[in-house]
Amino acid sequence: MSTGPEATTGTGRGSSRDLLRRDAQIRLKRRVLLVGFIFAVLAGLLGWRLVQLQIMEPDRYLERGLAQRIRTVALPAVRGAIVDRNGVDLALSVPRNSVVANPSLIADPTAAAMALTGILNTDIEVLESRLSSDRSFVYLERQVEDEIAEMAMALDLSGIYTQPERARLRPGDGSALALLGRTDIDNNGISGLELVFDDLLSGTDGEMIVEAGLGGSTIPGGEYRVEAADQGRTLVLTIDRALQFEAERLLAEGVTAAGGKGGVLVAMSPTTGEVLASATVSRGDDGIVRPSTEHRVATWTFEPGSIMKPLTMSAVLETGTAAVDTTRDVPSSVFVHDADFTDSFPHGTEEWSVADILRQSSNVGTILWAQDLGEEALYRQLLDFGLGSATELGFPGEANGILLPVGKWSGTSLPTIAIGQGVSASPIQMITAFSTLANNGLRPIPTLVRGSLDDEGVFAPLGVGEQVEVIPAGIARSVVEMMEAVVSDGTGKRGQVPGYRVAGKTGTAWKPLDKGGYGEDKDEIRYVASFAGFLPAEAPEIVILVVVDEPARSTYSGGRAAAPIFADYAQFAVRQLRIPSEFERTGLDQVGRVMATTPAREMSILAAEEAALSGIG
Amino acid sequence: MTAVVRPAGRGQVHTAPKTRTDAKPRFVATTRPALGAMGALTIFGFFVALLAMASLHSVLVNGQFEFDSLHDRLEYGQERSQVLREEVARLESPSRILAAATGRLGMMPPPNRLYLPSVVPGDPLRPLPPPAANPFSLRVR
Numbered sequence: 001m002s003t004g005p006e007a008t009t010g011t012g013r014g015s016s017r018d019l020l021r022r023d024a025q026i027r028l029k030r031r032v033l034l035v036g037f038i039f040a041v042l043a044g045l046l047g048w049r050l051v052q053l054q055i056m057e058p059d060r061y062l063e064r065g066l067a068q069r070i071r072t073v074a075l076p077a078v079r080g081a082i083v084d085r086n087g088v089d090l091a092l093s094v095p096r097n098s099v100v101a102n103p104s105l106i107a108d109p110t111a112a113a114m115a116l117t118g119i120l121n122t123d124i125e126v127l128e129s130r131l132s133s134d135r136s137f138v139y140l141e142r143q144v145e146d147e148i149a150e151m152a153m154a155l156d157l158s159g160i161y162t163q164p165e166r167a168r169l170r171p172g173d174g175s176a177l178a179l180l181g182r183t184d185i186d187n188n189g190i191s192g193l194e195l196v197f198d199d200l201l202s203g204t205d206g207e208m209i210v211e212a213g214l215g216g217s218t219i220p221g222g223e224y225r226v227e228a229a230d231q232g233r234t235l236v237l238t239i240d241r242a243l244q245f246e247a248e249r250l251l252a253e254g255v256t257a258a259g260g261k262g263g264v265l266v267a268m269s270p271t272t273g274e275v276l277a278s279a280t281v282s283r284g285d286d287g288i289v290r291p292s293t294e295h296r297v298a299t300w301t302f303e304p305g306s307i308m309k310p311l312t313m314s315a316v317l318e319t320g321t322a323a324v325d326t327t328r329d330v331p332s333s334v335f336v337h338d339a340d341f342t343d344s345f346p347h348g349t350e351e352w353s354v355a356d357i358l359r360q361s362s363n364v365g366t367i368l369w370a371q372d373l374g375e376e377a378l379y380r381q382l383l384d385f386g387l388g389s390a391t392e393l394g395f396p397g398e399a400n401g402i403l404l405p406v407g408k409w410s411g412t413s414l415p416t417i418a419i420g421q422g423v424s425a426s427p428i429q430m431i432t433a434f435s436t437l438a439n440n441g442l443r444p445i446p447t448l449v450r451g452s453l454d455d456e457g458v459f460a461p462l463g464v465g466e467q468v469e470v471i472p473a474g475i476a477r478s479v480v481e482m483m484e485a486v487v488s489d490g491t492g493k494r495g496q497v498p499g500y501r502v503a504g505k506t507g508t509a510w511k512p513l514d515k516g517g518y519g520e521d522k523d524e525i526r527y528v529a530s531f532a533g534f535l536p537a538e539a540p541e542i543v544i545l546v547v548v549d550e551p552a553r554s555t556y557s558g559g560r561a562a563a564p565i566f567a568d569y570a571q572f573a574v575r576q577l578r579i580p581s582e583f584e585r586t587g588l589d590q591v592g593r594v595m596a597t598t599p600a601r602e603m604s605i606l607a608a609e610e611a612a613l614s615g616i617g
Numbered sequence: 618m619t620a621v622v623r624p625a626g627r628g629q630v631h632t633a634p635k636t637r638t639d640a641k642p643r644f645v646a647t648t649r650p651a652l653g654a655m656g657a658l659t660i661f662g663f664f665v666a667l668l669a670m671a672s673l674h675s676v677l678v679n680g681q682f683e684f685d686s687l688h689d690r691l692e693y694g695q696e697r698s699q700v701l702r703e704e705v706a707r708l709e710s711p712s713r714i715l716a717a718a719t720g721r722l723g724m725m726p727p728p729n730r731l732y733l734p735s736v737v738p739g740d741p742l743r744p745l746p747p748p749a750a751n752p753f754s755l756r757v758r
Contacts, residue, residue, distance in 0.1 A: 078699075089706035095696040171706035173713075220674075220681035245711035571730070 069211045070223055077203030078166065079187050080232030082180055082194075084241040085274075085450060089171055091180050091194070093187060096167040097149035098142040103133045105159030112157050116140065119151045142185055143167035168194075176244050178280050178295040179237075179448065192295060193235065193448065195396055200452060203232035233452040236459070238274035243267060246572050247279035251546070252289045254565035255281055258529070259552030262289070264427045265565065266297045267573060268543045270435035270534060273444030273464065275393075275428075276542065276573070298395040301402070301424040302547060305509025306361045306491075306558065307532045308420030311433055313358055314479045315381035316369045318471050324478050327353045330365040337411025341367055341419075344508070344557075355482045359490035361506060363419045370418035378418060379406045384470045385433040385443065387425050392445045392465060401425040420509055421518075431545040434532045437483070438503075438540035441476035442467040484537045495533050495563035497570045499581030503540070504533025504566065506558035511550065526550050529561035535570055541579045544570055 053061060081092035099120060106112050109131035117124040120141045130138045142165065149162045168183045181192015189198035206229035211222025218224065247265045255263040262282035268275050282292040316322050331349045333342040343362050357365030370378055382388065388403030402424040404413070416422035428446055436443040444467055451461035483503035486492045491506045507530035510518040519525040529551045534543040544566055551561040707713060718724040
């Protein structure tokens with residue numbers, strides 16, 4: 001385009017062209033101005049929007065953007081396992097799937113329910129009702145086996161999903177169930193040790209904050225924060241799985257053989273107070289004896305009967321009322337206050353020592369010495385042994401037992417309490433008392449828990465209280481020697497264990513009736529048979545208490561109903577715990593012979609060595 | 618309006634021609650080779666940098682993908698170990714062994730039991746090794 005000066009100075013036809021051109025230029029200018037104005041307005045609008053977004057309300061869109069990208073993933077804490085003293089799992093949480101549904105996405109609830117009912121263990125009516133619900137989320141069945149979840153998903157029904165959860169399982173089935181307790185479906189402890197140590201087992205949930213794209217994949221370099229879950233600690237119990245199982249098995253067999261209503265067997269380490277096994281069985285409505293869901297070792301009380309006599313005699317010896325070999329005339333019956341007390345076997349007036357009285361479990365002899373001892377001394381001694389108040393076990397529903405203060409005693413309280421009637425105690429109280437005798441007079445603190453492990457495997461022992469001296473060691477040894485005679489030559493012969501010196505005491509108590517009293521005629525009287533003992537008597541390593549509730553009349557005594565269970569169980573326990581017999585102990589002196597051990601025992605030995613070394617240091 | 622572009626040799630100094638009154642003014646656009654090369658290099662460098670950034674981003678995305686995948690595998694491994702742990706405990710449980718012995722295998726309890734002595738020449742059992750750090754712990758990552 002040329003722009004010479006002549007183009008603007010024409011006349012005639014040229015002038016009209018110029019006019020046209022000027023008009024065109026003016027129109028063009030207007031258009032340009034108009035377009036420019038439109039663009040300016042648009043730019044202004046955009047600018048205004050930018051000001052709105054970036055300055056006036058930046059947070060709103062920032063939040064919306066973040067909400068689209070930032071995901072918060074819950075990291076649920078896994079409930080800690082419960083393991084036995086050797087680290088064997090007794091209860092643990094494992095991943096399981098729950099079958100869930102969104103009913104709003106299900107077109108035909110009836111058809112879906114019919115398809116699922118063959119797979120899930122839920123009634124078709126229940127399924128149909130849940131699938132017809134107005135809610136957007138329902139559980140169809142929780143924590144099912146993987147195969148069942150896969151089968152349900154294989155149906156390819158719209159609106160049916162699986163949701164990962166954790167189920168609490170006990171690999172040993174019903175073994176130690178009463179002790180371990182239960183959790184609810186959401187893994188909260190509701191009974192037993194699951195309840196007592198719920199806080200420790202539960203842990204604390206964590207969360208992961210991550211910036212993710214459309215497909216859920218993490219945006220590199222984006223937000224990524226992890227607050228790891230504080231996993232529940234693993235609870236290490238004092239019980240031994242094998243000892244526990246055998247306790248339940250032998251007790252069930254023994255109670256069945258004795259025709260009993262139920263029974264209790266508890267084993268304890270006398271030096272530490274650790275409960276090695278704690279079994280409770282009861283006869284069901286079908287007549288079969290099986291492990292009970294109630295931990296009666298701690299929650300049940302019974303009148304101990306003659307197994308109380310060693311405690312009474314320990315008070316007699318400690319107060320200097322008599323010595324082991326002090327003799328006195330013992331008739332076959334004695335009248336106290338308003339009642340006659342007789343021995344369970346007929347005899348004339350005999351001159352028996354304290355040891356003889358205990359060996360033959362003479363009620364009359366024990367009552368006579370208790371009268372010399374006095375009410376207050378007997379009461380104090382029983383209190384010191386731990387009767388009348390719950391132990392330090394801390395188990396839910398633990399019984400206190402009944403030991404009335406002396407002020408409330410009647411004229412017959414002293415003789416009855418001296419022989420174990422008119423007083424009630426829980427099995428854990430009685431085995432703690434016998435452990436005191438086995439532990440040179442020091443009362444151990446009963447415990448079911450050794451400590452806990454964190455998820456790195458670091459062990460933290462559970463603090464236990466100091467042992468209390470109840471009787472001097474010499475008195476305890478004297479009582480143990482008398483109890484040895486009970487097993488070797490007295491009422492507890494069926495409690496003998498080949499190769500081992502056993503100290504024990506039988507008990508045959510009358511059981512109080514619901515209507516009060518013990519019953520008048522023979523058919524009405526109910527018994528509780530028991531045997532408490534420990535071995536090896538010269539250095540006790542395990543104390544065992546067996547109680548058979550309401551044995552049949554043919555085997556009602558502790559010597560017949562409970563002592564055989566004790567013997568069978570003790571034979572197994574000494575092998576399981578690697579407790580050498582007398583012969584084997586002698587063999588240990590020979591070069592090249594060593595004691596077989598268990599991991600738990602080895603750890604105890606190492607701990608003892610470390611304690612000794614630190615003591616020297 | 619015309620423009621004459623004169624090619625210039627490398628390193629040559631260009632000066633505007635002296636003004637002559639009889640000649641029409643001529644606009645001479647000149648390019649400086651060093652600046653051109655620098656511009657070209659800059660553009661080249663810019664694209665190379667873009668390419669490098671894209672490559673690095675790709676590496677980063679791959680790394681993140683691998684990290685996510687490892688995290689998933691870790692979670693799966695943890696869950697699987699729990700399942701297997703439960704299975705081992707169940708298989709080793711005395712109740713299952715007793716049931717299998719007396720049921721499937723048809724074994725009978727002996728009338729008498731003979732226990733082997735617990736004192737043996739040489740102890741085959743060793744104490745448990747000290748607990749190792751949990752390889753699946755999220756805390757160590």
